[in-house]
Amino acid sequence: MKQTVVLYPGDGVGHVVPMLELAKVFLKHGYDVTVVLLESPFKSGDSDSGSAVVERLAASNPSISFHLLPPIPAPDLASFGKHPFLLILQLLVQYNERLESFLCSIPRERLHSLVIDMFCVAAIDVCAKLGVPVYTFFASGVSALSVLTQIPPLLADRQTGLKEMGDTPLEFLGVPPMPASHLIKEMLEHPEDELCKAITKGWERNTETMGVLVNSFESLESRAVQALRDPLCVPGKVLPPIYCVGPLVGGGTEAVERHECLRWLDAQPEQSVVFLCFGSKGSFSAEQLKAIAVGLEKSGQRFLWVMRTPPTTQDVSKYFEKRAEPNLDALLPDGFVERTKDRGFIVTSWAPQVDVLRHPATGAFVTHCGWNSTLESVAAGVPMLCWPLYAEQMMNKVFMTEDMGVGVELEGYNSGFVEAEEMEAKVRLVMDSEEGRQLRARSAARKKEAEAALEEGGSSRAAFVQFLSDVQNLGEKSRVK
Template sequence: MKQTIVLYPGAGVGHIVPMAELARIFLHRGYDVTMVLVPPPVESSDFGAGVVERITAANPSITFHMLRQYNEKLENFLCSIPRHRLHSLVIDMFGIDAIDVAAKLSVPVYTFVPSGASSLAVTTQVPALLANRKTGLKELRDTPLEFLGVPPIPASHLIQQLLEDPEDELCKTMARLFRRGMETRGVLVNTFESLESRAVQAFRNPLCVPGKILPPIYCVGPLIRQGASGSENVERHECLAWLDAQPKNSVVFLCFGSMGTLSLEQLKEIAVGLDRSGQRFLWVVRSPAYIDDPKRFLERLPEPDLDAVLPEGFLERTKDRGLVVKSWAPQVEVLHHPATGAFVTHCGWNSTLEGIMAGIPMLCWPLYAEQKMNKVFMTTDMGVGLEMEGYKTGFIRAEEVEARVRLVIESNKGRELKVRLAARKKEAETALEVGGSSYAAIVRFLSDVENLGKQLDE
């Protein structure tokens, strides 16, 4: 009889999608998989676009179970599975309270990190840094901070909540979250070892967190969403037909993720830069953010009125070389299209891996969460992107948009970047193949759980 692996992702596209891909791997290895979902506290644009419905439809072999009362319901659900059939519980990095449930039931529990090993190396070391401080890291501004396994990180580039006073409740909560997430039996990370080898090695160094032995790290990625273009039941998006008519490697794709919204002024500035650049472009435009009302940040935004948010005459002037899509485009299919030559990205980890798997040079425009850290890793150790310098001030001028898209499409520097991406793409593909590093990490994880079960039964 098959054993069941229970996956407990966090809310949001960036957490559910890679865990669904992890579920596919476990299914192929002969396990039953159940994903336990918790509805978000508010109806957000991130969830509101039918993300769960699309993932469920695309994965009929995965059982989905919706929880509405968190730990108590999780415990009841786990108890409904015969103990001899319950293989393990894999929780999202933000689901640390489930560790207590697993301990109560003697279920092996592991952490899943949908972001990369480099950002994990930083957040693993930050709690010790905060413990020795009387004031917040915010006052350090752009002072470079040294962490094992990664290049120097400007203090301002850490996750916002970690910059506050160490006694601030939100700061303490985030530090506790990152500290306790490393207290499970092991950590599965959505990366491949050759991409972030320095960071992976850091976890094995006793100086990473002095006085603490860290759990095994399993690099099981890249786990990215599967393209839908090959399915007969999925209607092909209109933007793909437009790309079919464009020359190879000629189009700049601009997309800022499921929650990446910009101000009205910034949207207009991008439009001016694209207009002046003369380059072909495919641009996903979402309605401007509620930047003056943080309480409304997660509200579902309406589709944008392009005539209202873009400069007068822009759509008409650029109609022969550009396409603006409202709110959403099939990013994986766009990135893999032969016409796509560059990707302007918010540096979300899923998007970063999707760009690497497509071999597309990236222009890095981080917006929130760990994205500024990702920008550092992408432009240094990984060598897969060039930064949009204006991100540091929170506003990127039309002149930089114009210059950067020309650089990556037309210049030798852009061509050199594409060569590096081709090499990274090959590394990623090799990691996933039988005998590759990520394939071996999955085998090692399953073996470790099996051996642990034998020890518990003795």
């Protein structure tokens, strides 16, 4: 009898995509997998319903089952009056009853475990009630997990927020000194601030499951892995096992017709193109877009740029809405598109990022340092120019540039504006200097390490087998009781 693993990725494409890659690993080991999804509470007029998302995912992943939890009445974000993330956390608690009903529909002897996303920690209470093994899937890196695990005790002793420390470096086990300003923005507020408390409690609960599966590989972040196994990491708290099972990176698209940007790359020399893409939520002011364009043009390098329309408002409820395609003539310097048409290609919607990074013509990646993008670039052996924007991305920038040796920073990100001269200088450095050559060599070496981790006998394969063994042993112990 096959056992069923239930995966619970919460809301957001950046969390669903790596969870689907984890699902494929379970499938290879002979398990049935069901992915539980939620109806997104944030709807724009042109976004898909939850059922439409499920249908699309099921069509492209026929071996995986999908289950959409019955929706909770959509809240009114305008009257909520608080940060939307607090609303998401509140909704996830309310979804526990529906999650419990679904888990109870699976015969207990068939239910292997529930693997929850880093933000779905409310589900731990359901598993405790039902006696179901529960594990965290941490979709960022081990280094970020190490820092976030050590922050709650740091905040517990403080009477003031960390914001006033500015760039003062903080010491955490397993990572380079971290400027206080580079922590997740909401955690810099006063420790009694509602959002700061909620996020801090969430990170604490991430390590209150029976183990943490991390989308990374041990040699990429070995210091951080050792730190999380050190009893001194969080004094007085025994942390669960950490299993590095990555890099879990999609296999690229298998579209009938290749994206036009890939066809353009086919005509470019090897490692000659700078690829710029800033994630599904990354966007810049019109002024910043012009500075990027000027820097790219002056660098003389080929480029492939995924561009989004600048946000029209700071209203948090609009953060989740789709934006219209950008008007290039209005946003870019006069004549830029015409002058660079022989060496530049601009995509105004979506580009197949994994395929672009794996393309032989791609030589560097200007990235927001989201963990999925970082891993995709590491797995492709492409060096990065780091321009972090939000969440844990500034922390990732520190790890990428100082620990992993796969990126250089674009100065100005922390003050909110990168000058054209900086863009030009760093593009030239990575593409056409001795330092850039060394960076490419380190990136190529990391790619080989990533491949080795996933091979038979590799560290990530061994970690996943260990995880399965530990779940089995846990089950046998509970049956003996």
